[in-house]
Amino acid sequence: MKRTLTGIAAASMVLGAFAPAAFAATSTSYKVAGQLPIIVNGSVLSNPYELTAQDSGNTTGFFPVYYFNQALNKIGFTATWNGTTRTWAINAPGVDASKISIPGGVGTGNTTITVNGTVVKKINTFAAKDPAGGKNAQATTYFPAYYIDEVFNQLGATVSFDGTKGLTITGGTSTSTGAGSISAPSFTGQKVGTGAQATPAISFGDPVTVSATLTDPNGNPLVGVNALLDVVYYGGGAPTVKDANGNILSATNVTTSDGAAFQYKVPTNSAGVASAQISVGANLSASYMIRFEAPYNIAGTTSTLKSSKGYLSFVPANKLGITPLATSTNPFEATVSSGSDSTAGVVPVTVVIPPNSATAQAGVPVTFHFVNAGPAFFSSANGGSIGTNDQTVYTDSNGVATVYVDAASLGDATIEASATNYSSVQTTIHWSQAGIVNKLDNKTASGYQTSPSTDVYNANLGDNVTFQATAEDENGNPVANAQLLIANSELNGDVNHPLNSAHGGYVDSNGNTTDFPNVSVLNLSGSTNPSTLGEVVTTDASGNFSFTVNDYKLYSDGYYVYSIQGGVVQDLLWATQVNWQSGTNLNYIGIAGAAGEIKYDSNSVTGLTGQASLTYTPTNVTVVRFAGFVGKEAPLGDGLNQTYTLSTTGEQDAAIWGVHVDSKASGVPASDYVQDPDGGYWYQLNPGQRGVGSITLRVAQESSGSNLFDVYVNGTLIGTNTQTGWDNTSNGGDGEYQGTVKLAMADDDNGSATLTVSSSGKTATAQINFNGGLPFETEQVTPQIVLTNGQSQDLSFTLEDDNGNPIANTLGAIQFADSPDLWVTKINGVALTMNQSGGSLGTGSAAEPTPIPLWDTTNASEQPLTNGKLGYNSVNVAGVGSWSPNGSTNTVYAYSDSNGKITLTLQDGAVSYWSNDAIAGGGSVVSAPNATGSVITEKMWSPVGNETNIEADSSAPKAQLVIRQANPGSGAAAWTQVGVITFVGP
Numbered sequence: 001m002k003r004t005l006t007g008i009a010a011a012s013m014v015l016g017a018f019a020p021a022a023f024a025a026t027s028t029s030y031k032v033a034g035q036l037p038i039i040v041n042g043s044v045l046s047n048p049y050e051l052t053a054q055d056s057g058n059t060t061g062f063f064p065v066y067y068f069n070q071a072l073n074k075i076g077f078t079a080t081w082n083g084t085t086r087t088w089a090i091n092a093p094g095v096d097a098s099k100i101s102i103p104g105g106v107g108t109g110n111t112t113i114t115v116n117g118t119v120v121k122k123i124n125t126f127a128a129k130d131p132a133g134g135k136n137a138q139a140t141t142y143f144p145a146y147y148i149d150e151v152f153n154q155l156g157a158t159v160s161f162d163g164t165k166g167l168t169i170t171g172g173t174s175t176s177t178g179a180g181s182i183s184a185p186s187f188t189g190q191k192v193g194t195g196a197q198a199t200p201a202i203s204f205g206d207p208v209t210v211s212a213t214l215t216d217p218n219g220n221p222l223v224g225v226n227a228l229l230d231v232v233y234y235g236g237g238a239p240t241v242k243d244a245n246g247n248i249l250s251a252t253n254v255t256t257s258d259g260a261a262f263q264y265k266v267p268t269n270s271a272g273v274a275s276a277q278i279s280v281g282a283n284l285s286a287s288y289m290i291r292f293e294a295p296y297n298i299a300g301t302t303s304t305l306k307s308s309k310g311y312l313s314f315v316p317a318n319k320l321g322i323t324p325l326a327t328s329t330n331p332f333e334a335t336v337s338s339g340s341d342s343t344a345g346v347v348p349v350t351v352v353i354p355p356n357s358a359t360a361q362a363g364v365p366v367t368f369h370f371v372n373a374g375p376a377f378f379s380s381a382n383g384g385s386i387g388t389n390d391q392t393v394y395t396d397s398n399g400v401a402t403v404y405v406d407a408a409s410l411g412d413a414t415i416e417a418s419a420t421n422y423s424s425v426q427t428t429i430h431w432s433q434a435g436i437v438n439k440l441d442n443k444t445a446s447g448y449q450t451s452p453s454t455d456v457y458n459a460n461l462g463d464n465v466t467f468q469a470t471a472e473d474e475n476g477n478p479v480a481n482a483q484l485l486i487a488n489s490e491l492n493g494d495v496n497h498p499l500n501s502a503h504g505g506y507v508d509s510n511g512n513t514t515d516f517p518n519v520s521v522l523n524l525s526g527s528t529n530p531s532t533l534g535e536v537v538t539t540d541a542s543g544n545f546s547f548t549v550n551d552y553k554l555y556s557d558g559y560y561v562y563s564i565q566g567g568v569v570q571d572l573l574w575a576t577q578v579n580w581q582s583g584t585n586l587n588y589i590g591i592a593g594a595a596g597e598i599k600y601d602s603n604s605v606t607g608l609t610g611q612a613s614l615t616y617t618p619t620n621v622t623v624v625r626f627a628g629f630v631g632k633e634a635p636l637g638d639g640l641n642q643t644y645t646l647s648t649t650g651e652q653d654a655a656i657w658g659v660h661v662d663s664k665a666s667g668v669p670a671s672d673y674v675q676d677p678d679g680g681y682w683y684q685l686n687p688g689q690r691g692v693g694s695i696t697l698r699v700a701q702e703s704s705g706s707n708l709f710d711v712y713v714n715g716t717l718i719g720t721n722t723q724t725g726w727d728n729t730s731n732g733g734d735g736e737y738q739g740t741v742k743l744a745m746a747d748d749d750n751g752s753a754t755l756t757v758s759s760s761g762k763t764a765t766a767q768i769n770f771n772g773g774l775p776f777e778t779e780q781v782t783p784q785i786v787l788t789n790g791q792s793q794d795l796s797f798t799l800e801d802d803n804g805n806p807i808a809n810t811l812g813a814i815q816f817a818d819s820p821d822l823w824v825t826k827i828n829g830v831a832l833t834m835n836q837s838g839g840s841l842g843t844g845s846a847a848e849p850t851p852i853p854l855w856d857t858t859n860a861s862e863q864p865l866t867n868g869k870l871g872y873n874s875v876n877v878a879g880v881g882s883w884s885p886n887g888s889t890n891t892v893y894a895y896s897d898s899n900g901k902i903t904l905t906l907q908d909g910a911v912s913y914w915s916n917d918a919i920a921g922g923g924s925v926v927s928a929p930n931a932t933g934s935v936i937t938e939k940m941w942s943p944v945g946n947e948t949n950i951e952a953d954s955s956a957p958k959a960q961l962v963i964r965q966a967n968p969g970s971g972a973a974a975w976t977q978v979g980v981i982t983f984v985g986p
Contacts, residue, residue, distance in 0.1 A: 036166035063141035185310035202313035221272025234326035287325030376413035432474035461631020478543025488516035504551030593624035621744035651751030655691030661719025790910030806900025816966035818888035824903035868915030
C-alpha cells in the first residue's frame with residue numbers, strides 16, 4: 001500500500017486598479033494590498049505599498065502623491081501638491097494643456113489636477129499613513145492610479161498599470177519639438193544706437209537697461225527663471241549691474257566662447273522678461289558685448305538657450321569712444337570671409353565724439369589708420385575691399401563715424417582712430433576660421449551628488465550622470481551637426497593621470513549601456529575610426545550635445561571630449577572626472593539560488609526546484625541567497641545595518657526552514673543548529689519541523705572587523721557571517737558580498753511557493769516549485785520491448801517518490817547492463833545532439849548527432865564502432881538528460897516531464913553518430929552497422945513494493961530503474977521485475 005499526502009492549495013489575489021465609470025465621495029476604509037513597483041523607462045523608481053479602497057462600488061488601487069511626483073521628475077516635468085487647496089499642479093513645458101482630454105471630462109472630486117495652470121481633472125483622494133514609513137509615519141495623500149495613468153498619458157508618456165506587476169511608465173517626450181526661445185537683447189536709456197553691431201548702444205554716462213524675454217515652446221512666458229547675463233569685456237573693470245528692483249547683483253568671472261565675461265543671474269518677471277541696469281563710473285570708457293543665456297529643461301533633456309549678441313559702450317566727456325573697444329591681449333573675435341560668404345568677416349568699427357554740451361558733434365572728420373593691418377583691409381558694408389590706406393569719415397548727426405574692416409585669412413589687425421582735439425583710440429580684431437569646433441561652452445553636469453572642484457563630480461554607483469555642452473567655433477558661434485568623441489579611462493588620481501583602462505559605460509537614449517573601449521585617452525588626436533575609440537555624439541542645430549555615463553564599481557573615471565573633423569580626431573576640448581561612490585540608501589535587493597553570483601538586477605528568480613520531504617536536513621532543503629545593493633553590482637558597504645522582512649505565499653506548507661551562519665552565537669541552544677556539510681551552521685527556525693512562514697532579519701556589521709556581519713532573526717542574534725567579496729564559492733567563510741544572507745526553504749508536499757524579501761521599499765522574490773519526495777520508484781513501465789536490425793521503440797515510466805506521488809521536472813536514473821548495439825537516440829522525444837568543434841559543415845562548431853551507446857565503448861573490439869570511434873566522451877543536453885561512460889555498466893540520467901514521466905527512445909544498431917576517427921575522415925557523421933547476432937534478453941527492475949526494506953538498505957542501487965538479468969536487491973530488499981527488453985547483439 002502506497003502512502004499518499006494531501007495538501008490544501010492556497011490562492012491569493014492582489015487587487016489592482018479598475019476604471020470606474022464615475023467617482024463619488026471616496027471611502028476612507030482601505031486595505032493594504034502589498035508593495036508594487038513604479039518602473040520608469042525600464043528602471044524601478046520606487047516600490048510603494050498599494051492601498052485599495054471602494055469608490056462608487058468599485059475597488060481601485062491608490063498610491064501616495066509623493067511617488068507620482070518622483071515619476072514626473074524622471075520624465076522631465078515637475079509637480080507640487082497643495083494640501084490646503086487640495087491642488088496637484090503639474091508644470092509641463094511643451095505641453096498644450098487645452099488639448100488634454102481625460103475620460104469622463106473634468107468631473108468632480110475633492111482634489112483638483114492642473115497642467116500649466118489649466119484644470120484637467122478632479123478626483124477623489126484620501127489621507128492615510130504610508131506602511132513604508134513605520135509606526136511613526138505621518139499621514140500622506142493617496143491618489144487613484146487609474147486617473148493618474150491617464151494624466152501621464154496626456155503628457156506624452158506610455159503608462160500601464162497591472163495589479164500584480166505594478167505601474168510602468170515609458171517615454172515622456174514633449175508634444176513640442178522646440179526648446180523654448182530667448183529674444184535678442186533690447187536696450188533702453190542709451191543716447192545713440194540700437195545695440196546692433198553696426199549701431200552700438202552708446203551712453204555718455206547714464207545707466208542703460210538691457211533685457212530679454214524667455215518663453216516656452218508654446219510661447220508662454222517662463223516665470224522666475226534665473227537668466228544668465230554675460231557682459232563680455234575686452235579689458236577694464238566690471239560695471240555696476242542692478243536688477244529690476246534696484247538690487248546690486250554680484251558678478252562671477254567666467255570664460256565664455258565670446259571671451260572673458262562678468263556673469264550675473266537675472267530673474268525673469270511675470271512676463272518672462274529678465275531685465276538689468278548697467279552703469280560705469282564717471283569719466284570711464286567701457287565697451288561690452290551683451291548676451292543672455294538660460295539653461296532649459298524639457299522632457300528630461302537639458303540644453304542652453306542663447307540670445308543674439310548686443311553691443312554697449314560708455315563714452316566719457318572729451319574723449320573718443322570706439323566700439324569694439326578691444327586690446328591685443330583680448331581681441332574682438334571675428335570669422336574670416338570666404339568665397340561663399342563675402343560678408344562673414346566684416347566688422348563695423350564705430351567712433352563717437354561726445355556732444356558739446358547738448359549739441360552732437362556732426363561733420364567732424366575722423367581718420368582710421370591700420371597700426372597693423374595683418375590680413376585685414378578696409379571694406380564696404382558688403383565686404384568689397386577698398387584697400388589698407390587711411391580712411392577719413394565724417395561724423396553723422398549723432399557724432400558717430402563708422403568704417404568696415406574685413407579679412408579673408410586668419411590673423412590680427414589693430415585699427416587706430418583720431419580726430420582733432422582728441423586723443424586717438426585703438427581696437428584689435430582677430431579673424432579665425434568658422435565652422436570648426438575648437439571650444440565648448442555651457443558645460444554642465446547632472447545626476448551627481450557633490451562637486452568638490454571644477455569638472456570633478458561625486459556620484460552614486462549605478463546612477464546616470466549626464467554631461468551637456470555647446471560646441472562652438474573660435475568666434476563663439478554654435479556649430480551644428482558637429483561630431484565629438486567621448487573617450488574614457490579609469491584614473492590614478494585625476495584626469496591628467498589616466499590608466500588608459502576603460503571602466504563603466506555610456507548610456508544610449510533607450511537606457512542601454514555600452515562598455516567603453518580601452519584607449520590612450522590623452523593621445524587620440526590624429527586617430528581615424530573614432531567610433532572604435534568610444535562614443536561618438538553629434539550636435540543639434542544649436543550646437544548642443546550631451547552624453548550619459550554610469551559605473552557599477554568604486555572607481556574614479558575620466559571622460560575626455562575630442563572634436564572630430566573629416567573622420568579624424570582633432571583637439572581635446574574637455575576632460576571631466578566622476579568619482580563613483582557607495583550611496584547611503586538601499587537601491588536594490590538581488591536574489592539567487594544556491595549557486596551563482598547575486599546580481600543587483602536579479603530581483604526575481606524563478607525555476608528553483610526542491611524535493612518535498614517529511615524530514616529536513618541541509619542536504620534536502622532548497623537554498624535561496626540575497627543581498628542588498630547601493631548601486632549596480634555594488635553591495636551595501638561599511639556600516640551595514642539592514643533589516644529585511646521575509647515571508648512565503650502560495651503553497652501553504654512551504655516555509656523558511658533555516659538561516660545560515662558561519663559561526664554560532666553564544667547563548668542560543670545548540671539544538672537550534674544543524675551543521676552544514678559545506679561549512680558553518682544552519683539555524684533552524686522551528687527545530688524538528690519544516691520552519692515558519694515569515695521572519696524579520698537584520699544584518700549588522702561588527703565593529704571588530706569590516707568583513708564580519710552579525711545576523712539577527714526576529715531580534716535575536718543567531719550568529720556571524722564572514723564575507724569578503726564575491727569569489728564564486730558559497731561555503732562557510734564564503735567570500736560572498738557583504739551582507740549576503742543564505743536561507744533554506746522546505747515543504748512536505750508538492751506545490752509552488754514564493755519567498756518575498758522586502759526592505760526600504762525594495763522587494764525581491766524567489767519562486768520555488770516543490771516536487772514530490774526524493775525519486776524512489778518507477779511505475780507504469782513499458783512492459784515489453786522487442787528490437788531487431790535498426791528498429792526503435794520507446795521505453796517510458798513514471799518517476800515517483802516513496803509516497804507514490806509523481807515527481808515532475810526531476811532527474812531520474814536508468815542503469816543498463818552491458819548492451820552491445822543498443823543506443824538511446826532520444827530523451828522525452830528530444831533527439832540527442834551536441835555542438836562539435838569543426839562540425840560536419842567545416843565551419844566553427846555545429847550540432848551533430850550524439851546518441852548514447854549502452855555498452856563498454858572503451859573496448860576496441862566492440863562491433864558497433866567499427867565504422868569510426870566515438871567522437872565524444874559524454875552527453876549532456878541541458879534540461880533533457882546526460883550520460884558518461886562507466887565501463888560495462890551505463891547510467892542514463894533524464895528529467896521527468898510535468899507529469900513525472902520519462903521516455904527513452906531505444907534503437908538496435910544502424911544509428912548515426914559523430915566520429916573523430918581517422919577512418920571516418922577525422923571528424924564526420926557515420927552510421928553504426930545493423931545489429932546481427934544472437935538475441936539478448938534483459939529484465940527491468942523497480943523497487944516498487946519494497947519501500948520500507950529498501951529505505952533501510954543503504955546498499956540499494958541509486959537508479960530508479962535497473963535493466964539487467966539479476967535482481968539488484970536481495971532478501972527482503974529484493975526489487976520487483978516490471979518488464980523485459982530483447983534485442984539483437986553481436
